[in-house]
Amino acid sequence: MVRYLNQQVGFNNAxxxxxTMLFVLSATTVLICRPNPEHPRNSSAKWRWSTFWDKTAFRNPCFCWLSAAVFFIFLGFYPVFFNLEAWAAATGIAFRGNSRPEGIPPNAIETFALLSMMNGSxxxxxxxxxxxxDxxxxxxxxxxxxxxxxAASILLMTFWTTANTVGKAIGFVLLFGMFSGAVIGLPPASMAFTIGKTDKLAQAKLGQRVGMMYSIASLPALVGPPSCLRLDDLVSGPSDSHELIDNVLRAYLKLLDAELFQGNQDYVRRQFLYCLLQDDDVDTLHLAAALLLFDGxxxxxxxxxxxSEGAFSRIVELIRAQRDDDIGLHRLLLELLCEMSRIQKLTLEDLKVVDDAFVLYLFQLIEQLSDDADDPYHYPIIRVILVLNEQYMCFANAPAGSGEKVTNRILKLLSAHGPLYRTFGENLILLLNRETALAHQLLILKLxxxxxxxxxxxxxxxxxxLHxxxxxxxxxxxxxxPSVGKMDEERDGQKALRHTYLRVLCPLLRNTQLAREGNNYKREEVRKLLHLLVNRSAAHFAPVDETVIRLVIRCKQIEWLKQDGDEHDEELERKLAEFAPKESDVAKKLMGMSLDDAGVSSLSVVEVAAKVTKEKPTVPAPRRRRKKSMGMATNGTHGAGLKVPPTDLSASISGSEDAREGGRSPFADDAEEV
Structure with a gap:
């Protein structure tokens, strides 16, 4: 009743x-009820303190034991009534309010219904x-x-702890409500038994004794519910302070769904951003970083x-400083840096903040034992390094004359100090083995x-x-x-991933220790793989595309993979020739024109303009560009490889020679060439 009154008329009027209702009921009781005429009655002139509190009652052991029993009964039973709704909502058996949240059982009921059932029983x-x-x-x-x-105590210890469904919860509240009603209603009758039937003077003090007993039990009835709630937090909550902070943050994350945030998103984001930029308190930084990460x-x-607000340099600064102070905050900052750098291209000023000391600091953390049992391989740090490498490649792939070149510090430091940081390479391969996300696999393969x-x-x-x-x-x-996928984007992603694996496989087999005599690992398995990739008779694969054929040809020309009497190359060249575009296709693709129609355009200017795509903050997967100079083999096997100056490990991937030849990146897709 009080609940509905609060909703309809407010707390004050409720x-x-x-x-008013209690006054009417109490007044009715005073007017109707009459004391037993056989019991002696105190006159108003004799009302003293002893009228309400009889010290002689404590000389009766039965009264003391019964009062103590009721004291502890009220201490343990009333918390059930007060915390029943919170328990039901936390376990998903019931829900608060009129709206049913997502993720709960379809037969879940309102928490108020459970409390009503318990009171009724x-x-x-x-x-x-x-x-x-009687x-x-x-x-x-x-x-x-x-x-x-x-019986009620046994129900609490056994039935309540196993009530994990709606049916069991209803059964528990009905049974416990019935027994708890008897437990709370029978103390006056038990007190009458302790007095006996022979002593009329003692029977006259029954009301006084019952009042004393309930006065003693009032204190546990008041402090029992909040004490049990606090005890549950201490016993079942995490013991580690970092985990406790994380749990508090998860509660604060409900702010993202609140009307306050939904109606003022930009303002709330900026307030948390300013906390991240200006505050040095660990808890405040933890809260701001978590909210910005989950919101983003x-x-x-x-x-x-x-x-846009220049938070990149601030996050880098905090990552340097917060490792020893708070590991949980350090991981949050790493994830925040990774996510914000993954979805957009950083500015040149931001990348300059990442100096050699910061990159070495990340490599050194990977070499150390992890303090996080859930992350023994430092995956958040590795992902930050991968994203930074992607940013360096974006600048290296920019058109000539677009700005200052940026040194790829990841590649530079691994070139200079690689043997000291081999744990990073081991974890990188382990991460590739476990990774299922397309974007993360591509980032690893590019590095x-x-x-x-x-x-x-x-x-x-x-x-x-390497094995x-x-x-x-x-x-x-x-x-x-690549033929498997519900969406065209998913099929294209599978296709690009296959191309990237092949582009990495070629230098892996040609340039590393595997090319040495005696280290040719799984030669026959690799040859069988290359055969399957271009063999259309294999029903598992989609029809082979031109890029796969070119990459397979490139891999098969590795010296230790060649085999005497190998006749597959001619067949591959024949398949590759099938993809060679005709002159009419070239005109159609470039100008929207058909030679048969005497130059009549089949595409409008608007359609042609629509084909121009904007530059994205990421670069395509690596490829080996075919040179167009005379004397070059048509299969593209002698194209220019990646050039990294030994003294200045610049992030320029294509090198100056590529810039002179039109500025085309070696990471562009083969399909773009005509």
């Missing part, structure tokens, strides 16, 4: 209505227990009271705001391509690690099927 239990006690005679009240107390994962506007095409990092990996990498590449190439 309190007035309840007080409690009323029935009071009536039945009183009738049974029927059993003089000892009936004590026996019934003891039985229902024991659902709405990239938050990451764009971080970029591997750079390492295998840079002379100073040819032998960065241990030979055993593992070959196994991973073979398995993933066999599992990938």
């Amino acid at each position: 309190s007035r209505y309840v007080a 409690s009323f029935l239990g009071r009536l039945l227990s009183a009738g049974i006690a 029927h059993l005679g003089s000892y009936g009240a004590v026996h019934v009271h003891s039985f229902v107390t024991a 994962r659902t709405n990239e506007t938050a990451f764009e705001l971080l970029q 591997l391509y750079l390492l295998f095409t840079t002379p100073s990092t040819y032998e960065y990996f241990y030979t055993n690690d 593992v990498l070959v196994d991973v590449v073979i398995r993933n190439l066999l599992d990938l099927d």
Whole structure:
């Protein structure tokens, strides 16, 4: 009743209505009820303190034991009524309010319904227990009271802890409500038993004794519910302070769904951003970083705001400083830096903040043992390094004359200090073996391509690690099927991933220790893989495309993969010739014109303009560009490889020679060439 009154008329008026109802009921009781005329009655002139509190009652052991029992009963039973709704909502058995949240069972009910069922069965239990006690005679009240107390305690210890469905919860509240009603309703009858029937003067003090007993029990009834709630937090909550902070943050994340945030998103984001930029308190930084991270994962506007407000340098500074102070905050900052750098291109000023000391600091953290049992391989740090490498490649792939060149510090430091940081390479291969996300696999493969095409990092990996990498590449190439996918984007992603694996496989087999005599790992398996990739008779694969054929030809020309009497190359060249475009296709693609129609355009100017795509903050997967100079083989096997100056490890991937030849990146797709 109070709940609905609060909703309809507000708390103040609801309190007035309840007080009026209690006054009417109490007044009715005073007017109707009459004391037993056989009991002696105190006159108003004799009312003293002893009228309400009789010290002689504590000389009666039965009174003391019964009062103590009721004290502890009220301490343990009332928390059930007060915390029932919170328990039901936390376990998903029921829900608060009128709206049903997502993810709960379809038969879940309102928490208020469970409390109503318990109160209703409690009323029935009071009536039945009183009738049974009268029927059993003089000892009936004590026996019934003891039985229902024991039964209710057993229900709490067994039935409540196993009530994990709606049906079990309803059964528990009905049974417990009935027994708890008897437990709470029978104390006056038990007190009458302790007084006896022979002493009329003692019987006259029954009301006084009952009042004293309930006065003693009022304190546990008041402090029991909040004390039990606090005890549950201490016992079941995490013992580690970092985990406790994380749990508090998860509660604060509900702010993202609140009307306050939905109606003022930009203002709230900026307030948390300013906390991140200006505050040095660890808890405040933890809260701000968590909210910005989770908000950005659902709405990239938050990451764009971080970029526009210059938060990149601040996050880098905090990552340097917060490792020893708070590991949880350090990981949050790493994830925030990774996410904001993954979805957009950084500015030149931001990348200049990442100096050699910061990159070495990340490599050194990977070499150390992880303090996080859930992240023994430092995956957040590795992903930051991969994203930074992607940013360097974006600047290297920019058109000539667009700005200052940026040194790829990842490649530079691995070239200079690679043997000191081989744990990074081991974890990188392990991450590729476990990774299922397309974007993360491409990031790893791009860095591997750079390492295998840079002379100073040819032998960065241990030979055993290269064996593992070959196994991973073979398995993933066999599992990938570009024809599988619900959306065109998904099929294109599978196709691009296959191309990238092949582009990494070629320098892996040609430039590393695997090319040495005696180290030719799984030669026959690699040859079989290359055969399957271009063999259309294999039903597992989609029809082979031109890029796959070119990449397979490139791999088959590796010296230690060649075999005497190999006749497959001519067949591959024939298949490749099938994809060669005709002159009419060239005119159609470039100008929207048909030669047969005497130059009549089949595409409008608007349609042609629509084909121009904007530059994205990422670069395509690596490829080996075919040179157009005379004397070059048509199969593209002698194209220019990646050039990294030995003294200045610049992030320029194509090199000056590529710039002179039109500025086309070696990471562009073969399909773009005509």
